Amino acid sequence: MVIIILLVSLGASVVGAISGIGGGVIIKPVMDSFEVFPVATINFLTTCAVLSMTIVTLYRNRNSTIQLDKRTSTILALGGVAGGLVGKQLFDILKHSFQNEAVVGSTQYILLIILTVGVLFFTLLKHKVKPQLHTGFLFILLTGLGLGAAASFLGIGGGPINLAILYLFFSMDSKKAALNSIYIIFFSQLTSILSTLIQRKVPEFDPLVLLLMITGGISGGLIGSWISKKLSLRGVDKLFCAVMGIIILISIFNLTRFITEG
DSSP: OHHHHHHHHHHHHHHHHHHSSOSHHHHHHHHHHHTOSOHHHHHHHHHHHHHHHHHHHHHHTTTOSSOOOHHHHHHHHHHHHHHHHHHHHHHHHHHHHHOOHHHHHHHHHHHHHHHHHHHHHHHHHGGGSOOOBOOOHHHHHHHHHHHHHHHHHHTSSSOHHHHHHHHHHHOOOHHHHHHHHHHHHHHHHHHHHHHHHHTTOOOOOOHHHHHHHHHHHHHHHHHHHHHHTTSOHHHHHHHHHHHHHHHHHHHHHHHHHHHHHO
């Protein structure tokens, strides 16, 4: 199991660094399918792995030809910070209201499946959609708040919805959207971890598991950044769609398991 955890974190972080989905949207469903940790523990461990990956990826791309749209992404990130706190509170409310892992898990996966299917169809048909370029502060801030809340509540660290929004509302191509998505995810995950630490709600877990998750996140960020520079925009889109398909299948499996347990 130790090797599997490392490989899951590593593989998800490689894909997350390349496509901009962060990795959490892969790590969480896979870890849930193992049935070895409670939902809250998986959320925390996933957040740590994703944060590690984002730090490394941003550092490796500091001199990249692909530039961050610092104004837009910073405002989105600020909204994401507030949204991350909202999403964390919503998760805690759901958890304490039902005191039932099956209800919490089922709710997360129903929303995740809906979002992922929607984003997959959008990605396949985005060549038919004319992207817009919004520059208004309030619009960008509220968009970031929504993204942050969804990511934090689902425990996925941002995920595919970031990329769809960055393309649709801010006219970014796949690679630029990926880097800006990782920048936004960095702030939302940092906020989530700090919130958990300040509120002293860190779940119990084996420190070795945390070390493996972080190691996978760092290594994945390094490898993913290297591969990303060699892929075309079309290659990034193909990888993204393939990963979305896998996530949907795993999420359906986990939803079925949670419903059966409930």
